[in-house]
Amino acid sequence: MVMRRSSKILVALGVLLLIAAAALRFVIVPAISKLPVELDVRNRYAGVGTMLNPTALQAGDLTEVFVTDMPVSIDRHTYVSEAHGDTAIVHDNLTVGAPGGMSMPSNHTYAIDRTTMDSVSAPEGVEVEPHAGMTIGLPIHPDPNTNYQLYDSAIRASVPMNYIGTGFVSGRAVLNYTVDSRGQLTDTAVLGALPTALPKAQLTQLAPALPPEVQARFTPDVLAALPDPVPFTYTAATKFDLAFDKTLGTPLDGSIDQQVIASVHTDKQVISIAPVLALQTKLTAESISSAADTAVSTTRLLTIGSVLAPALLAIIGVILVALGIARRRTSTDRPNESTQSTDRIAVADRTTVDPDLWTS
Numbered sequence: 001m002v003m004r005r006s007s008k009i010l011v012a013l014g015v016l017l018l019i020a021a022a023a024l025r026f027v028i029v030p031a032i033s034k035l036p037v038e039l040d041v042r043n044r045y046a047g048v049g050t051m052l053n054p055t056a057l058q059a060g061d062l063t064e065v066f067v068t069d070m071p072v073s074i075d076r077h078t079y080v081s082e083a084h085g086d087t088a089i090v091h092d093n094l095t096v097g098a099p100g101g102m103s104m105p106s107n108h109t110y111a112i113d114r115t116t117m118d119s120v121s122a123p124e125g126v127e128v129e130p131h132a133g134m135t136i137g138l139p140i141h142p143d144p145n146t147n148y149q150l151y152d153s154a155i156r157a158s159v160p161m162n163y164i165g166t167g168f169v170s171g172r173a174v175l176n177y178t179v180d181s182r183g184q185l186t187d188t189a190v191l192g193a194l195p196t197a198l199p200k201a202q203l204t205q206l207a208p209a210l211p212p213e214v215q216a217r218f219t220p221d222v223l224a225a226l227p228d229p230v231p232f233t234y235t236a237a238t239k240f241d242l243a244f245d246k247t248l249g250t251p252l253d254g255s256i257d258q259q260v261i262a263s264v265h266t267d268k269q270v271i272s273i274a275p276v277l278a279l280q281t282k283l284t285a286e287s288i289s290s291a292a293d294t295a296v297s298t299t300r301l302l303t304i305g306s307v308l309a310p311a312l313l314a315i316i317g318v319i320l321v322a323l324g325i326a327r328r329r330t331s332t333d334r335p336n337e338s339t340q341s342t343d344r345i346a347v348a349d350r351t352t353v354d355p356d357l358w359t360s
Contacts, residue, residue, distance in 0.1 A: 007327035013320050034114035034140070037083040039090075043291070045074040045256055047281035051098055052194065066209070066274070073097045074256065074281050078136050084123045086114045092136055092153075096279065106189040108153050110135050117249065119151075133158035138249030144175055154190065154236040154258070155183035166246065169253045170292035173246040178239065185234035185260055194260070194276060197229040203264075210274055217271050225266060234276070235261045245295045247302075252291045255282040 049072035077093045090112050096104040108129050111122035117139045122128040133149035142148075144166075149158040159181040167174050185191060198206070200223065207218055236258065243253040260277035263270050 007324040009324070012324075015321065018314055018318070018321075034086070035080070035088050035090075035112065035117065037080050037088065039088075040079040041077075041291075041294075043076045043078075043251075043287040044284045045076070045254075045281035045287075046284050047072060047255075047279065049096075049098065049280065050275060050278040051102065052276040066276075067098075070098055072279055072281065074279070082126075083114070087120050087123065088112050088114050089122070089126055089128065090136060094153075104190065104193050106153065106187055108135075112136070115139060129153075129156075131156070131158070134161070137251055138175075138244045140249050141247065142175055142244060142249040148177075150177075150179045150181075150240065150242075152179075152181040152183075152236075152238060154185060154187045154238060154260075155181060156186045157181075157183055161242075167243065169243050170288060172252060172292050172295055174243040174252055175246055177242045177244070179242065180239050182235065182237045185236040187236075190236075190260065190277070191234065194234060194262075195232060197231045200226060200228040200230055203230050214271065214273055217269075222266055222271075226264065230264055232262045232273075233265060235263060235272070237261065247299050248295055250291065250295055252295065253283055253288050255280075257281075
């Protein structure tokens with residue numbers, strides 16, 4: 001009886017472990033294989049750039065209007081402020097910095113699907129920037145055959161991501177992409193740091209500092225036809241080189257080569273004057289190393305949760321079920337002790353000699 005009870009316990013424990021293995025692999029792991037709600041990452045791009053000096057422009061100091069080949073940086077802070085089920089509210093804040101305290105922040109808030117990493121509708125009462133395409137990374141296990149789109153916040157439009165092959169960054173396998181984006185600058189933060197118009201007299205003073213081919217287009221007739229002040233429009237042309245972790249879809253390396261070009265519109269033509277902002281930056285070695293270390297630890301946890309732990313639970317569960325069945329069969333095959341005792345008593349009774357036979 002005791003052996004039968006222990007076999008039932010072993011089988012029950014084994015079945016529970018098998019259920020736990022299945023739940024871990026097919027329920028819990030998919031639930032955690034998403035954009036984490038505690039995401040908080042800081043990265044830095046560094047390089048050189050050209051920036052317009054508004055103070056020198058207003059003062060008419062043509063020698064200092066454009067500051068070229070200056071060290072610049074882009075500090076990027078990406079974090080999740082709240083999550084509603086599979087929807088995450090993600091903040092992607094970028095700040096361009098240069099010597100002399102020059103700073104140009106550009107902050108963006110998105111509603112992102114935590115699994116696909118694409119845009120979704122924001123919960124009621126939450127204000128986000130409408131967008132389409134990838135913003136902060138690719139989905140987990142990204143597919144190189146998928147035609148991903150990148151959202152360029154400078155022009156507030158999505159552009160194709162061109163897959164160029166695999167590679168390695170800090171020992172991690174990556175998918176490499178290039179993105180060429182061009183369009184009207186619509187990022188209000190960047191536009192706010194640039195002049196919307198110039199008095200015609202200042203533009204005339206600025207002309208000698210422009211490239212010869214641009215000067216040639218500002219004929220006396222063109223200048224005379226321009227309004228005063230002369231309004232500017234801006235075009236953003238950006239090339240991104242991006243490397244995403246092949247397992248997690250997180251960015252591990254990248255560079256940003258961006259130009260913001262000022263233009264003047266006449267009745268018959270658009271005259272591109274000059275880049276008022278030009279950045280050639282690359283992710284720093286410290287940021288690359290930090291991103292790779294995070295990818296290693298995250299992948300290790302996912303491997304343990306999706307492969308090793310379920311496999312171990314399943315193996316132990318099968319062993320316990322097998323032991324329980326084996327013990328039950330053993331107890332069934334073994335004769336009952338009470339039956340054996342009764343049989344021995346019966347045999348003993350049959351072999352006892354009647355004492356009356358000795359007295360007759």
